[in-house]
Amino acid sequence: MGFAFGLLLTAYVLCLGLLLAVLVTLPLSLITFFTSKSLLARRSDTPRRTSLRLAIAVGTTTFLTTCALQYLIPSWRTLHPPPPTQEEVVGTWVPAEWSIEWMVDHGIAVSEQALEFYPNGTFAARNIPATWVSTILQTSGPTFNGSGTWQILPSGSDYKLSLAFSTSAASPSSSTYNALWNRSSRLLYLPIAGDATLAAFMNCGPPRLRFSSPEMDPYRDAIQVLDREALGLTPIPDDAWVEIQADGGPQVWVAIYGDTSRTIVLKQVPSGYQWIAEQEIAYGPDEWTDHDGAHWQESISIDYQIEDVNGVPLNHPVAVYTGRDPRINGLGPLWLDPKAVRPFLDEWRAWRHQQPPDPIDLCP
Numbered sequence: 001m002g003f004a005f006g007l008l009l010t011a012y013v014l015c016l017g018l019l020l021a022v023l024v025t026l027p028l029s030l031i032t033f034f035t036s037k038s039l040l041a042r043r044s045d046t047p048r049r050t051s052l053r054l055a056i057a058v059g060t061t062t063f064l065t066t067c068a069l070q071y072l073i074p075s076w077r078t079l080h081p082p083p084p085t086q087e088e089v090v091g092t093w094v095p096a097e098w099s100i101e102w103m104v105d106h107g108i109a110v111s112e113q114a115l116e117f118y119p120n121g122t123f124a125a126r127n128i129p130a131t132w133v134s135t136i137l138q139t140s141g142p143t144f145n146g147s148g149t150w151q152i153l154p155s156g157s158d159y160k161l162s163l164a165f166s167t168s169a170a171s172p173s174s175s176t177y178n179a180l181w182n183r184s185s186r187l188l189y190l191p192i193a194g195d196a197t198l199a200a201f202m203n204c205g206p207p208r209l210r211f212s213s214p215e216m217d218p219y220r221d222a223i224q225v226l227d228r229e230a231l232g233l234t235p236i237p238d239d240a241w242v243e244i245q246a247d248g249g250p251q252v253w254v255a256i257y258g259d260t261s262r263t264i265v266l267k268q269v270p271s272g273y274q275w276i277a278e279q280e281i282a283y284g285p286d287e288w289t290d291h292d293g294a295h296w297q298e299s300i301s302i303d304y305q306i307e308d309v310n311g312v313p314l315n316h317p318v319a320v321y322t323g324r325d326p327r328i329n330g331l332g333p334l335w336l337d338p339k340a341v342r343p344f345l346d347e348w349r350a351w352r353h354q355q356p357p358d359p360i361d362l363c364p
Contacts (some may be wrong), residue, residue: 065190084159084183088203089117093188094362096200103129104356108142115188115201123150123163128223131193137165137175153178155314161188169304204363211256212238219244219254222273231304231317232338233280234260241360251276259352265309275304284348298323300345302338314347 012049093115103110108129116124125133128144146165153162160178180189186203209215228235237258243255252273256262265277284298303310304317312318312335319336323326331340 060307065083086119088183090119090162092116092204092364093201094204094359096187096202096254096359098358099199100359102199110356112362117150121151123148132190132199133165134193135191136177159183202359207364209242211240211242214244219252219266219273222275223264226275232302232342233278259349274305276310282345282348284323285351286325298325300341
């Protein structure tokens with residue numbers, strides 16, 4: 001996002017917040033003004049002047065106080081959050097993006113590294129690089145697999161996670177480390193031996209919905225009816241991450257994430273659901289920043305629709321390229337044949353498989 005656009009957006013949000021505050025407080029202030037004026041007029045020797053002045057003062061005070069409270073109450077909650085709960089910790093924590101880059105730079109394979117926190121106050125460490133725990137306890141081998149106990153530890157105005165590591169169930173000894181914990185960013189930090197930086201773990205949150213999950217049963221048949229290979233689309237793996245976006249209307253949007261990003265639109269019919277549109281987006285290696293500061297990455301989207309959803313031609317697949325590659329831009333001005341871009345999609349797929357995974361790809 002460009003700086004100018006970000007500045008305009010910030011100003012717009014502030015003005016909108018002020019407008020909403022005025023709209024909420026103005027009726028209350030007017031009610032207070034007229035009520036005060038009426039009551040004071042009955043008790044004053046000079047009813048008009050005195051009651052008017054006092055009513056204006058009371059109404060203005062009410063207006064300013066109510067406006068201030070609308071901003072102070074949310075700010076107080078932000079500056080003084082409630083104590084953390086067990087639910088903020090329990091679950092799977094995986095290396096964050098910077099930590100994955102560190103592993104790649106140091107020749108460590110990114111393979112299911114995780115910290116698993118359980119409701120009973122125990123945790124398990126899986127395939128953690130040894131240098132991330134070697135300042136806490138003695139380890140052997142390039143990775144650490146072990147377990148321990150955890151508890152939330154107050155630390156001034158913040159909180160830490162006290163981790164008591166043990167290398168084996170048979171060993172009664174353990175080493176405790178009070179890990180830095182950023183609650184707002186859901187990040188947990190471990191020290192890296194010989195490095196001034198810290199290894200970060202991110203909280204995955206609740207388990208993600210997969211294409212094979214039972215929640216997809218009402219939609220799966222309608223989605224699988226399409227011959228994707230014939231249209232230039234890729235198959236949908238069973239372990240693909242899925243989000244169902246139903247707004248209560250006749251359409252259901254299903255977002256599917258894996259090697260590519262895909263959006264499928266289904267229409268509710270008497271027999272269930274009918275597939276009406278699909279868009280699949282693949283990303284390539286070229287990235288750049290434009291003159292407004294916005295970041296871009298080249299991509300190819302393939303659309304096929306039998307009913308109008310976003311304005312692409314109906315009843316035949318089309319591809320759209322966003323990027324600077326002259327080989328692809330030379331194929332045409334806008335709508336491209338998916339078969340013509342297939343070699344570039346294969347080239348990009350090989351490149352993507354050589355890249356380290358995103359943290360979200362390590363989450364269950």
